[in-house]
Amino acid sequence: MTISTPILLTQAEIADLRKEFGRTSLMGKTIAAHINELQDFMRLPIDVPGHGEAGGYEHNRHKQNYTYMNLAGRLFLITEQQQYADFVIALLEEYADKYLTFDFHVQKNTNPTGRLFHQILNEHCWLLYTSLAYSCVSQVMTPAQRTRIESQLFEPMLEMFTVKYAHDFDRIHNHGIWAVAAVGICGLAIGKREYLDMAVYGLARNDTGGFLAQISQLFAPSGYYMEGPYYHRYAIRPTCLFAEVLNRHMPEVDIYQYKDKVIGNTVKALLSTAYPNGQFPALNDASRTMSITDMGVQVAVSVYCKHYGIDDNLLGMAKIQDRVWMHPCGLALSRAFEQAQAQADIGIPFWPSVELNEGPDGTHGAQGFIRMQDKKGDVSQLVMNYGQHGMGHGNFDTLGITFFNRGQEVLREYGFARWVNVEPKFGGRYLDENKSYARQTIAHNAVTVDEKCQNEFNVERADSVHGLPHFFSVDSDVIAGMSAFANQHYDGLSMQRSVFMLALPELESPLLIDLYRLAGDGEHQYDYSHQYDGQIIRTNFDYVCHQEVSTLGHDNGYQHLWHIASGKPSGTALVSWLQQQTYYTWLGTSSNEHSEIVFTRTGANDPSFNLRSEPAFIYRTQGQSTLLASVLETHGYFNEEFEQSVNARGKVSNIKVIGHNEYASVVEITTSESTVTLMVSNQLSTPTSEHSVTFNHKTYQFSGHYAVEITAIKQEK
Structure with a gap:
């Protein structure tokens, strides 16, 4: 032996x-x-x-x-x-x-x-x-x-x-x-x-x-794993452990160079999905609390540093982790960290914006991660899903987004419905509510059509389609954006979402701009959902709070939503809330004449108290081809201990749909100091494509995927 x-x-x-x-x-x-x-x-x-x-x-x-x-x-x-x-x-x-x-x-x-x-x-x-x-x-x-x-x-x-x-x-x-x-x-x-x-x-x-x-x-050529970061960090540990074994015992495989350095690419892709605080976005079935401190990620960071090199972002990751893999790979990182720390303070990581393609050949859509810093160095991160379904753990939320800044997730992912290893809660396994709510389209920051789930909540159908990337543009310090189509997720409807972060001098943080276009035959109900956290501060419309609440619907996740309140805005709707020490103000409108804001809270039809009680508001409208447009402003400061409140109202006053058609969409945003005109191509285009559309007898011309014009408002003396 x-x-x-x-x-x-x-x-x-x-x-x-x-x-x-x-x-x-x-x-x-x-x-x-x-x-x-x-x-x-x-x-x-x-x-x-x-x-x-x-x-x-x-x-x-x-x-x-x-x-x-x-x-x-x-x-x-x-x-x-x-x-x-x-x-x-x-x-x-x-x-x-x-x-x-x-x-x-x-x-x-x-x-x-x-x-x-x-x-x-x-x-x-x-x-x-x-x-x-x-x-x-x-x-x-x-x-x-x-x-x-x-x-x-x-x-x-x-x-x-x-x-x-x-x-x-x-x-x-x-x-x-x-x-x-x-x-x-x-x-x-x-x-x-x-x-x-x-x-x-x-x-x-x-x-x-x-x-x-x-x-x-x-793993896609980008390194992205289709089930999302939560399952990626689980798969990365045996991947890196076995890669290190092969490096030592099967050198002929040359594993760290195999398939264009797939091991290094997939580690880097996983790390680049994380929020600035180290937590992973809860894409697909996922815990909301999983972060880069996970032992598998510690192993991955150590392996990457040993075999592919060390940079400031990896040192920043090691600072958050405060541990390394107890192995020579971890020792290489530990020594590099010690040397760098002796020369200067190691900051938090700031990964560049990245679009991670999906599928074995990179042609099955993508996941977009845009990051932008404000004047004080705080990082805003915008995530959009326009890739694959994610197999059995996939959620039905193509074109869904999340948004993070000031150390917190603002437009939030619910994550999975599961109590991991809590045996009295169905043995710690996935709860029935994971299917009936958490994976449904209405549980995400997306648009639900006719109160139905994308792809009819059919995994086989969902696995057969994917998003279609339009553009991913992060070359400007003023504006960065991404756009994608999802044309097979609802029968007879095509969808396009274009999201941007815009830095304006008068604003404290980048402004989130969101254009969601749906086109097809017939009349439909569009529920434009926003999952938030915190306390509602004000609205610009009257609403009725229901003393006797009922469910918002009967199926597809709606049966778990209490209909808390609703109101009908006249023109642009405004909803402002306080989350921790920051104010957020959302302004939304559409190309339709009538709309309604519905306030909801999870917990209906939940006799075992499996769901967390979380709020959301839905911008509801009816129409045929529709453009839903909104902005989200981050502003102000609140400190209850010292009884301080600064800039609780923000500086963005309006967003208006100028027009949209199969060729382009045009919206106008007004702040206290600027008028912003944003024009976006609604067809697959190139950076040199020329566009011309006319709305309300005015012609708008631009080249490329999109264009933004910022005009200063003359202040009265």
């Missing part, structure tokens, strides 16, 4: 890591934090429980067991303390004695069951981390211990993953990434190299499965 050596560490690298023990560097702090966490866990009695609820004690204990075995294995090498090896060995022996006595899990899920977990994905995670731990301590085990653990635990797992569940092993999915990484690493750990080959090239060795097929098909 071959005695395993550490899969991801050499003796020289271990010695380098040992030098950081006790230091205040990022690596030193990481080692100290891991020791404290591990010591706390090791005080508990060893426990290998049987089956339990998905989010219950048993599930979490198995997860804790593999997490701390993984840490203990490396800490044994770094600290040379036998107690850490003894902990790993004792737990592995307990698992070896019990594993085959467990039948397959009694609790079923949509994925195949394991012997430890209700879905095989979790068993893949267990095997990956535990195999790494085993490779760190096997040299101090007896031959009998190694035989026992390999024959009663690791080999049965490998057989289950590659034979019993062979149909699932090569599936192109984030679950597949975990499967191949776990099998390949375990194969190395127990000296069965054939499993490494199987993991890299697939069961049939014909490019239809395996790690290389996974990273070739899951």
